[in-house]
Amino acid sequence: MKIIQISDCHIKNDNSLVYGVNSKQRLYDVINNILFSKIEFDFILLTGDISDDGSIESYAYVKNILSKLNKKIYFINGNHDLKSNLISTFSDNQMFINLDEILIENWVFIGLDSCIEGKDFGNLSDSELKKAEIIIDKAKKLNKNCVIITHHHPLLVGTPLIDDCPIMNGSNLVNLIEKNNHIKLLITGHVHNRYSIRIGNNAFLETGFSSFAQFQYTGSNELTDIDKDNFGYTYYDLSENSYKCYSILID
Numbered sequence: 001m002k003i004i005q006i007s008d009c010h011i012k013n014d015n016s017l018v019y020g021v022n023s024k025q026r027l028y029d030v031i032n033n034i035l036f037s038k039i040e041f042d043f044i045l046l047t048g049d050i051s052d053d054g055s056i057e058s059y060a061y062v063k064n065i066l067s068k069l070n071k072k073i074y075f076i077n078g079n080h081d082l083k084s085n086l087i088s089t090f091s092d093n094q095m096f097i098n099l100d101e102i103l104i105e106n107w108v109f110i111g112l113d114s115c116i117e118g119k120d121f122g123n124l125s126d127s128e129l130k131k132a133e134i135i136i137d138k139a140k141k142l143n144k145n146c147v148i149i150t151h152h153h154p155l156l157v158g159t160p161l162i163d164d165c166p167i168m169n170g171s172n173l174v175n176l177i178e179k180n181n182h183i184k185l186l187i188t189g190h191v192h193n194r195y196s197i198r199i200g201n202n203a204f205l206e207t208g209f210s211s212f213a214q215f216q217y218t219g220s221n222e223l224t225d226i227d228k229d230n231f232g233y234t235y236y237d238l239s240e241n242s243y244k245c246y247s248i249l250i251d
């Protein structure tokens with residue numbers, strides 16, 4: 001099974017730049033690259049901060065451009081998204097599915113909402129954690145592996161610019177992963193760069209590129225520590241019990 005993760009598109013309604021970059025043009029370039037490269041994939045994971053301003057128009061732009069891929073798009077919301085506008089704008093296209101729980105081949109994908117409206121940092125509510133536990137237990141009984149998808153990162157990645165706003169109670173999720181060997185993978189957006197960090201004995205946190213600009217690995221300043229040159233997407237190739245992860249940057 002092959003998956004493309006597109007993350008942190010930060011589309012704006014008014015065409016103004018985000019960190020000095022045209023995020024609309026960059027998403028257009030990403031989608032064209034996927035189309036013209038003829039890369040094989042089964043579905044898209046869209047891991048939040050789809051919009052920068054939460055506007056209906058920004059979601060309509062994303063819906064229009066991603067529809068060209070003609071594959072299912074499982075999405076979660078990020079701290080910049082306005083969930084009500086996101087859901088309502090995507091709701092008339094059956095290709096777009098708010099990720100909750102899906103079973104595909106030997107893998108169960110679990111989408112958890114880590115957002116608190118109006119806040120940049122994240123939190124996992126008791127009900128989201130309970131939902132995760134129930135699905136994880138069910139997957140264990142079915143002898144399936146799990147992939148968890150959140151917008152925010154639950155453990156610090158070492159970049160001051162983004163470690164200000166992780167999932168504040170992320171240790172709950174990390175503990176859950178550490179005690180369940182059938183959870184192989186945690187995928188997040190939010191950090192605007194690629195990290196691969198081991199969790200426990202069997203899992204990794206893999207984070208996706210932003211589709212328009214990255215935070216420099218040592219960055220602490222939102223004005224100066226932006227990598228405007230690199231953008232792209234992240235590619236996962238899942239076999240029965242393991243996976244490989246590739247970074248795709250666009251020239």
Ligand SMILES: [Fe+2]
Pocket residue numbers: 048049078079080151189190191
């Ligand atoms: Fe974010």
